[in-house]
Amino acid sequence: MIRKLCSSSFTRSIIFPNKPIFISRSIPKPLRHSSALSYSSLKMTDTQIPDNPNSSPVQSPTKPESLRSLEFQLGSSFSVDPIIPPPNQIIIVVSGPSGVGKDAVINKLREVREGLHFVVTATSRPMRPGEVDGKDYFFVSRDHFLSMVENEELLEYALVYGEYKGIPKKQIQEHMAKGEDIVLRVDIQGAQTLRRILGNSAVFIFLVAESELAMVERLIDRKTESQEELLVRVATAREEVRHLNNFDYVVVNAKGRLHDAVNRVESIIDAEKSKVHQRIVRI
Ligand SMILES: Nc1ncnc2c1ncn2[C@@H]1O[C@H](COP(=O)(O)OP(=O)(O)OP(=O)(O)O)[C@@H](O)[C@H]1O
The missing domain is CATH 3.40.50.300 (P-loop containing nucleotide triphosphate hydrolases)
Structure with missing residues (x-):
């Protein structure tokens, strides 16, 4: 649709630059009201400054003018929001x-x-020398671990060599939320x-x-x-x-x-x- 609009005589009837936009044919529907900021509304003052005062009267449009014209023809503003x-x-x-x-x-x-968040596993096994609680593992008592199981606080758990190990759901949820x-x-x-x-x-x-x-x-x-x-x-x-x-x-x-x-x-x-x-x- 854009290509069609641009190639039409309608587009060619717009006169640039630094003059009010003149349209010789039917006037498209006015700009839809949009709460999003458009490029041209941010840069509108640029249009008042000629690029080159010595150049010939017929010039190609400045970028703000071109954007404003395109927005006018499309009937909506260009959004600065991410496309995806x-x-x-x-x-x-x-x-x-x-x-x-x-x-x-x-x-x-x-x-x-x-x-990236690297999940720290919870375990019921005792802390070994040199290990740090919350870094190597979350060290909890066996009873505490079993209460975590009961309250469905673990994504998965296993008994490994007689000690419990499990992945706390809350840790995952909190870091994903960040x-x-x-x-x-x-x-x-x-x-x-x-x-x-x-x-x-x-x-x-x-x-x-x-x-x-x-x-x-x-x-x-x-x-x-x-x-x-x-x-x-x-x-x-x-x-x-x-x-x-x-x-x-x-x-x-x-x-x-x-x-x-x-x-x-x-x-x-x-x-x-x-x-x-x-x-x-x-x-
Ligand atoms: N690309 C590599 N080249 C040479 N040595 C390596 C390489 N990757 C790992 N190693 C060494 O191999 C050994 C085993 O690695 P690592 O402890 O990371 O294995 P792992 O899969 O975590 O083992 P486990 O499951 O038993 O804990 C370590 O000494 C590590 O430094």
Whole structure:
């Protein structure tokens, strides 16, 4: 429609510049009243200042004049409001087998990207030396944890090696209300539970090492597990890779390429933010 209007003789009958707009043909409907500020209403005084006083009498219109004319012809003001609403907040679930680098990727992401909230899990296990309440975990008593379960304050919870761990809903709601995106770091079992609860409303990322050998070497180098514990983790990891199909994205965290993996996660967040059909989180 705009193209049609611009090419019509009607458009060509407007005389510029610095003179009252003269229209030789039928007069379009007047500007609709709009509470939104228009560009021309903000810049109207510019029209009184000639661009070049020495130029010939017939000039091309100044930008404010052109805008004012277009607004007049279209019958409405140009709004300075954003054309599309801001993207929805998203929940990003980062998961993967033990030793693949979940903590490493998340810690780096925390350094390089703003606007993310990294959820702190609640746990009933006692605080270990060096741990900080509210940073590493929210340490609560077993009774307190069970009351949180009863009051449906947790998005999901699990009994891990005899101690409870769970994701507080309120933390997610509060930070999403501030416009932040949420990052959850969970093991594969936790990711499966979250998928059941959140469905497609969250983004699920599966982290993998470039090879099984690389992953096992990384675990050995970390020196935090005994030989028996290593055996359990590696056997579990073999089984866990089968769950890849339940995820939306897979990111390879190759040896010495942590930065690439973090970049890839950032790209996924950017792509999700650019989706026409945004995910809607309901928790
Ligand atoms: N891209 C990488 N290159 C080299 N080393 C890495 C890389 N990513 C992580 N690591 C190292 O591998 C080890 C395991 O990483 P991390 O602790 O982050 O794994 P995780 O998936 O969080 O493990 P878990 O589930 O057992 O807690 C750490 O020592 C970490 O520094």
